[in-house]
Amino acid sequence: MRRNVERRTALVDAAIEVLAREGARGLTYRAVDAEAGVPVGTASNYFANRDELFTQAGSRIYERLARDAAAAMTGPLEGPRDLAKVTELLRAAVGRIESFRTGYLALLELRLEATRRPELRAVLTERVREDVEANIAYHLDSGLPGDATSVRLLYLALNWLIVEHLTLPGVFSDEDVQELVAIAVERAVPR
Template structure:
């Protein structure tokens, strides 16, 4: 296999674009080569097969959608409160709409994982580690709400993101901020415990 890390990263980024645009069935080496603007056959020199490419995409998507640590520090400068949790959820929701391609590609990966046991195992491992990290961050940061509240918020936000990415007219954009506030109020409750 060829070892040019910049070219490999460009191919994986192109694969994310193809996955978001054309779905898993459209993710071919030829489509990746075209999206990356490289000669035909380049992707096949970097990835042993489609599963190898999907595995690389799984790791790269999380790098692309991860928040900048400085942005996190800026948001977390506020006092720990339900209002801050709601602000964090609105911030996450904005990030989804601003990085639509990355999140659509993640949805496509999830669907493809239902048909590929190896991908499902890897994606489950990555997503479980991410969720555990998010729960740990919430609890260690002194934000109100227990583990159950964080899980309920995660599940509800995942549903909201799915609607916004796939059928944006189901939940009108102008309603999302109020819904997120209500969600946090109900999952965390007035005392910091689930309502």
């Protein structure tokens, strides 16, 4: 297998775009090559099989989401640590995810594919568990109101809200999404 890290990353990013647009069945070496703008056969030189391509795409999506989240959470929280601050942080998180729409849509495809591919399921399970635990730790360490259960409930509620908004954008307007985030915080975080 080839070792050019930049080329491999470009191919994985292309795979994410293909997954978001064409779904898991459309993820072929040829489709990835075309999306990346490289000669036919390039992806097959970097990935031994489709399972590896799926797994690498799943890892890359979480790498990009985690990098964006880490950048947003650097530095001290300013202002009071109250429900309004939790709402502000979660609205920003929803915005970051919406700005990487293809990544999130590809992740939905990968989650479905993970029901049939144990190795992919293991990678996604680890990444999601790490993400949830990191969110809980950040929340608790920041002194924000609520507990670990509040964070889990908000994680679950907002994930489905994001799915709804990205896949069927006519169901809830942008304003509805903002309002629903605030309502979810109000109801999930005990006073």
